[in-house]
Amino acid sequence: MNEQPWITLTNLSLLLGWLAVYFCLPKRISGSSRLVGYGVGSVALIITAIQIFFTYSFNPELVLFCLFSFFAVVGACLMIVAQNPAHGAICFALTITSTGGIFLLLAAPFVMAANIIVYAGAIIVTFLFLLMLVKQHNADLADSESREPFLASFTGFILLGCMISVLNASFSSQSQLGARNEIERIVDDTNKALSLTDLSELKAKVINGDNNVVTRLKIALGGSGTWVERIEVDVQKNGTYMINKSDDIAEIKSALASLASIGNDYLKYRSLLRPSIAMPGNSGADPSLPLDKIRKDQSGRPAMPADNTTFLGKLLFSDQLIAVELAGLLLLVATIGAIVIVRQLPTKVSS
Amino acid sequence: MLDLKIYLILGAILFCIGLIGFVSRRNMITMFLSAELMLQGVAINFLAFSRFRGNLQGQSFVLFILSVAACEAAIALALIVILYRAKNSLDVSKWQDLREEDLEPNEDPEILLLDTFQIEPMPTLPVAGHRPAKEEDASHV
Numbered sequence: 001m002n003e004q005p006w007i008t009l010t011n012l013s014l015l016l017g018w019l020a021v022y023f024c025l026p027k028r029i030s031g032s033s034r035l036v037g038y039g040v041g042s043v044a045l046i047i048t049a050i051q052i053f054f055t056y057s058f059n060p061e062l063v064l065f066c067l068f069s070f071f072a073v074v075g076a077c078l079m080i081v082a083q084n085p086a087h088g089a090i091c092f093a094l095t096i097t098s099t100g101g102i103f104l105l106l107a108a109p110f111v112m113a114a115n116i117i118v119y120a121g122a123i124i125v126t127f128l129f130l131l132m133l134v135k136q137h138n139a140d141l142a143d144s145e146s147r148e149p150f151l152a153s154f155t156g157f158i159l160l161g162c163m164i165s166v167l168n169a170s171f172s173s174q175s176q177l178g179a180r181n182e183i184e185r186i187v188d189d190t191n192k193a194l195s196l197t198d199l200s201e202l203k204a205k206v207i208n209g210d211n212n213v214v215t216r217l218k219i220a221l222g223g224s225g226t227w228v229e230r231i232e233v234d235v236q237k238n239g240t241y242m243i244n245k246s247d248d249i250a251e252i253k254s255a256l257a258s259l260a261s262i263g264n265d266y267l268k269y270r271s272l273l274r275p276s277i278a279m280p281g282n283s284g285a286d287p288s289l290p291l292d293k294i295r296k297d298q299s300g301r302p303a304m305p306a307d308n309t310t311f312l313g314k315l316l317f318s319d320q321l322i323a324v325e326l327a328g329l330l331l332l333v334a335t336i337g338a339i340v341i342v343r344q345l346p347t348k349v350s351s
Numbered sequence: 352m353l354d355l356k357i358y359l360i361l362g363a364i365l366f367c368i369g370l371i372g373f374v375s376r377r378n379m380i381t382m383f384l385s386a387e388l389m390l391q392g393v394a395i396n397f398l399a400f401s402r403f404r405g406n407l408q409g410q411s412f413v414l415f416i417l418s419v420a421a422c423e424a425a426i427a428l429a430l431i432v433i434l435y436r437a438k439n440s441l442d443v444s445k446w447q448d449l450r451e452e453d454l455e456p457n458e459d460p461e462i463l464l465l466d467t468f469q470i471e472p473m474p475t476l477p478v479a480g481h482r483p484a485k486e487e488d489a490s491h492v
Contacts, residue, residue: 021368025375052357061353069361076365076388080372085380085441092384099365099391106358106398111413115394118417123387123424127380130428134435143378147444152375160367164360171356304402308410315407316414327418334422341429 016044018157024081025149068101096120107304182220187263358399366392
């Protein structure tokens with residue numbers, strides 16, 4: 001398995017982001033150096049943007065994604081470092097509207113509208129009212145001193161680094177769907193070759209110079225990782241006949257069969273992102289639609305239905321009717337609970 | 352074309368920033384907003400999976416997250432109001448007497464030092480139509 005280098009651009013921007021958040025968190029006693037934090041933070045964002053623009057091909061979706069995620073992340077950082085909670089609430093509204101843009105990119109216009117109405121419309125406004133209600137005569141000491149800023153930001157960014165490295169390890173650089181199609185083709189070829197009886201024909205099919213099935217499968221699996229290790233173990237055990245161009249047809253066939261079983265395992269266990277047929281709410285109205293008939297966009301993603309709201313409504317009021325009713329009940333109970341909690345009990349008059 | 356990974360990374364970033372805010376800030380309102388930020392990160396994850404799987408169930412999950420977040424906001428606001436009435440402060444570390452009986456109070460040395468700092472009072476507004484009693488009470492904000 002390839003060792004990942006420690007000094008990568010991702011780790012560098014994570015480190016800079018951590019420093020930026022640490023510098024910006026309010027610290028009255030040691031003195032927070034905001035300007036340093038802003039500078040370091042912008043360097044981290046620039047590095048990340050360069051990385052994204054070099055990884056993905058340039059298209060409008062990429063530009064919009066970068067724009068929205070920039071405002072979302074900047075708004076979030078400004079919110080957690082704001083000394084005045086009212087400023088924090090405004091920055092949170094910026095984050096919410098930017099994630100609304102991300103939701104639109106993810107083909108969820110109804111959720112975007114609901115999100116903005118509930119968060120930016122209701123929750124933020126209520127919070128601003130609350131801030132007026134609890135008028136603080138003095139700037140609160142607690143706002144200007146954060147609790148363990150070093151440890152807190154370190155923990156957060158360690159968690160973020162773990163999540164990003166797991167994501168990097170699980171997604172190979174090629175698109176998942178393309179890799180899946182290639183693996184399907186290889187397994188198909190291998191199965192076809194297993195049914196052949198002529199030795200020279202079999203060899204021509206699977207041992208095609210450097211382009212033999214083992215190499216093809218390794219490349220399709222991303223070149224490293226546990227699946228490739230499994231293939232290497234398998235080749236050492238019984239695949240050597242195939243690599244050495246043995247002339248025993250039975251040996252070659254058994255090696256091919258074990259290789260095909262690895263490919264099949266991959267397709268079976270790593271197929272979680274494939275649209276399953278039986279699930280309700282699939283793209284396209286008809287759940288009985290066969291897999292290859294589902295509309296896909298250029299990059300192989302299944303297209304979402306154009307009339308998102310219609311299908312979402314159908315899904316909510318057919319398959320998840322009880323959950324919707326329970327959510328309504330929950331809202332009612334929460335309303336009653338909030339009223340009961342804030343009610344000021346009348347003081348008893350002692351007679 | 353963008354893949355699933357980059358959307359998941361964005362969700363992770365928002366979640367972790369919310370986490371940092373929740374553990375490091377003392378103001379109850381900022382803590383609550385940080386928790387909502389973590390929910391936003393989770394919502395992006397759900398929607399990304401929904402998009403790349405071609406299935407609308409992720410979107411319906413986000414709608415349920417929204418309704419739970421609205422309930423949470425209502426309850427949290429009510430709680431913040433009564434907690435503020437009791438201690439006259441939004442500082443969450445003033446509620447350390449909720450700890451177990453045999454535990455020592457966990458007081459940060461920094462927050463005790465804070466009393467030595469003079470904090471500028473926030474500007475106040477006089478009642479409309481009345482001349483302020485003292486000249487320095489008049490606000491020019």
